[in-house]
Amino acid sequence: MLPDYERLKQSDMSSESRLRLHRFDPAQGDTDPSRGYLLSARGLIKSYRQGAWPQRRRGLLGRALDLLGRLRDGQDGIEVPVLLGVDLDISPGEFVSIVGQSGSGKSTLLHLLGTLDDPDAGEIWFEGRRIDGLPAPERDRLRNHSFGFVFQFYHLLPELTVLENTLLPLYIRHGTKAAIRYRRMWRRRACEILDRVGLSHRVDHLPRQLSGGELQRTAIARALIGDPVLLFADEPTGNLDPATGDDVLDLLISLCREQGLSIIMVTHEQEIAARADRTLRLHAGQLVPVSSCPKQSRLDAPSLNPKISCGSEGRVATRGG
């Protein structure tokens, strides 16, 4: 892997040529890589620029300011590679866990798959449709209708009650009129789901009144209300004590078994990951089945990126991975 990356860096190829480097044989079905899979990823590459002046301002003045900032700092930042050609196939109803060390890019991969971020190169297919690089409105629609998200830090809105937090995807999907017309129906439905996750007694409470496990179960209820096909769970047990974490995991597994929900879970805990149907390890920027990956202790784990823990992106990766 490393030589590959070095070559990539030194030759300073365009993303087009990088793509070619990781392109799969057309015989394997490049035209339709999903081939019956729910979600497929091919050759995902993602790197972050560290210390670079953020290039995200719009307009003439914004661009001028960006340029000024770059001139002042005198650099384009250091490119930190995170993913170096990730391939992944998820079957419908499958519970896949991804493990890896801190900073290995697990969360980044999850964000790419969930269309929260764009890969530098590679393809993502969902239900026979390519979803990377979709325009923003379609992406928003996809996330709202087909995906569910569960985060390590729950990410509930503190001003809304458990019920309102749960209903948020529906509120976003439909307009005010529908929300008023169907409020009874929606409430019943939310209560059913909250009952399912064991929170029927907490419906009108605010997040700050709940415990960690209850918060995460609320987040799961929220992820379920929109009838998603695929659930992304980013360290769902990372912030919980083992017993509570087990409860949450049991819940996820039962959802997968009983409702046929596909789940991609990212975790750094081997034991948690082991309960999934299939476990993959993100190692050196690529995914490998956990059996084929040599067991390594945390200390001597090779780090792709020496600077991984000192930059802003590194911090993110540390938490996520």
Add this chain to the structure above:
Amino acid sequence: MYKWLLVYRYLRTRRIAAASVLSVTLGVATLVVVNAVMTGFATEMRQRIRGILSDVVVQGGGIDGFADVDRHLRLIDEAVGEYVEAMTPVIETFGLLSIDYLGQTQTFWVQIIGVDPVGKARVGEFAEHLVVQKGRVPSFEVPADLRAVERVFLEREGILGDLHRPSARLVPQLGLNGRSGVRTVHFERPRQGETEEFLDKNPFGDSGLDREATQQQKALLELDEDLAHADSMGLVLPYLIAAYRDPSSGRDKIVIPLGYPVRLVVPGSGRRPQPRFARFAVVDYFKSGMSEYDQRNCYVSIDDLRRIRGMGDRATAIQIKLKDYSKARLVVAKLRQLFPPGYYQVATWEELQGPLLAAVDTERRILTILLFLIIAVAGFGILAIFSLIVVEKTRDIGILKALGASDSGAQAIFLTYGLTLGALGSAIGTFLGLQIVWNIDRIERWMSTWTGHEIFDRNLYYFDQIPTVVEPATVCAVAIGATAIALLASVLPARRAARLRAIEAIRHEQ
């Protein structure tokens, strides 16, 4: 839906944002109150001036006016009769009013207005401004009871009744007062022989005009004889000459009672204006509430004034009241064709009082702009607080976007928030402002006793209440303007929320 829900929750939990609305509220309330009071003053003033002046005035010929008034009236009626509700000829001139009071002669510079009381009452608010005959058909007749009062003053109080012979009692006092600086006017009748002598020595020769003038003069001299022996005529005295406000009680005290004899000196008509003298009895007081008029405007019968000044059928102005004031421009334009400018002046009352009205309007406009700046400052407060809230809510915005909310949806949260805050602030401000306006006298009294200063000096304006006029259009404009400013202030933070990328927001821990 989530927008409204979040805005509702933010409104309830973000007290600091509510504080920023307070400045909008205060700004709107101040603007409403100031506008209502200033409009009230302006309206009151306009109403009074218009009542005194009538709608459209045709004037000409200086203080001697134009002859053949009836023909003028007929011409006006032919030209614009369809718009005219009433018109009346008036004579406006200046003069000196002398009152003997407490053994001294006080003389005032006055505007003497000769009117037909009934006609004048029809073209404007005349009867309404009379203290005694208020609401009645006004008249300058001296009724019998006042005539009796006059006689008492003339005889018992030793007041100079005969213009031409100063009373024995007054003469030494006049000398005394002259030393102490009190200004007096001596009335001296030109002796017959002297006048003839003067006329004979006319330096301009004996032109036809002069002969006419001489004849006029002779006629006036004969008239003097008549006036000297005739009964006094009725006069409406300016209220501020007749009364003063007692500072201790705050009540007006009338010092010149009805029936009191006064003297008038007016310039006579003709090529060489001579002073004309006449005796009058006070039959009423003129009180319009405009101190300028209440100090100066002396009303007498137009017929009396014509006779005293020897004017024949002349008048200095014709005052016209229109059926519909919106036609005033048209009427003025038509009358200007009829009465060429130069000799005549045709104008609406607004044009006659243009500078004063313009000053009041300008004052109000500038004050409105300045007060709107206060609201603009409040807008910057909202901008700052909203920017902070967006930063604070970065994670929440990211969550919403991760769950499928669009950029415009995130933007709409803060725009709705700003709009709601602005509308709320405007509504409360408008309510507060209207409450203050409707209870302004009570508030003023309370504030006066509280601070120990009289905020609204009733002596100054001669209003019993602070006049207020609430213009719904202005109030709406203020409320909408303030809401727009709040909305505008939230545009920048809202755009920031829209541009926020979900991934960056979610990476924020906790």
